[in-house]
Amino acid sequence: MENQVRQLMTLCVLAFFGSSVSAQSYETAQDAFDARAWEAAVKLARAEAVEGNSNSQGLLGQLYHFGQGGLPKSSELAVMWYSISMANGNTAIEGLYNGAAFVFNEEQLKEIEAKATNCLSSQYKNCD
Numbered sequence: 001m002e003n004q005v006r007q008l009m010t011l012c013v014l015a016f017f018g019s020s021v022s023a024q025s026y027e028t029a030q031d032a033f034d035a036r037a038w039e040a041a042v043k044l045a046r047a048e049a050v051e052g053n054s055n056s057q058g059l060l061g062q063l064y065h066f067g068q069g070g071l072p073k074s075s076e077l078a079v080m081w082y083s084i085s086m087a088n089g090n091t092a093i094e095g096l097y098n099g100a101a102f103v104f105n106e107e108q109l110k111e112i113e114a115k116a117t118n119c120l121s122s123q124y125k126n127c128d
Contacts, residue, residue, distance in 0.1 A: 029056055033063075042069030049081070050124035054088035057081050061093065065100050075100045076112055077128065083116040084127075 029044035042063050048056035061081030067073025082097035101109060119127035 029059055033059060038063070038069030040069075042071055049084075050127070052088060052124070054085045054090035054093075057085035057088060058090050058093035058096070061085060061100070062096065065096065075103055079104065079109070079112050080116045080119065080127070083113060084119055087116070087120060 029041055029048060032038075032041035032044055041059070045056045045059040045063065049060045058081065061078045063069050064071050064074045064081060065078035071077075078100040079097060082093050082100060085093045086097060101112075104112065115127075
């Protein structure tokens with residue numbers, strides 16, 4: 001019951017502040033993800049990811065991995081965002097990285113890692 005109340009409150013907050021992504025925190029993106037409010041989770045996670053938040057980068061990887069929130073289901077973009085997240089210190093995402101990277105050969109992984117490096121070096125402007 002408490003979880004349902006929390007989810008309802010999260011959705012109300014998201015509806016009220018939906019256009020004010022920059023004022024939201026990673027916890028709000030996670031709350032949206034947990035509430036299965038995929039579009040809101042994408043919007044909030046992306047805003048924080050491009051600000052360098054490693055947790056949100058990992059969350060964005062998950063959203064790509066499973067094709068949620070209007071994003072294409074893309075193991076390549078999932079691996080890229082997981083890699084970026086780990087490069088920024090999020091070691092907890094390693095298991096998800098390994099699960100998504102499993103489908104790629106060494107050459108493909110090098111190409112994805114190059115895209116991750118390009119994303120990082122461009123200050124998150126050349127990422128998708």
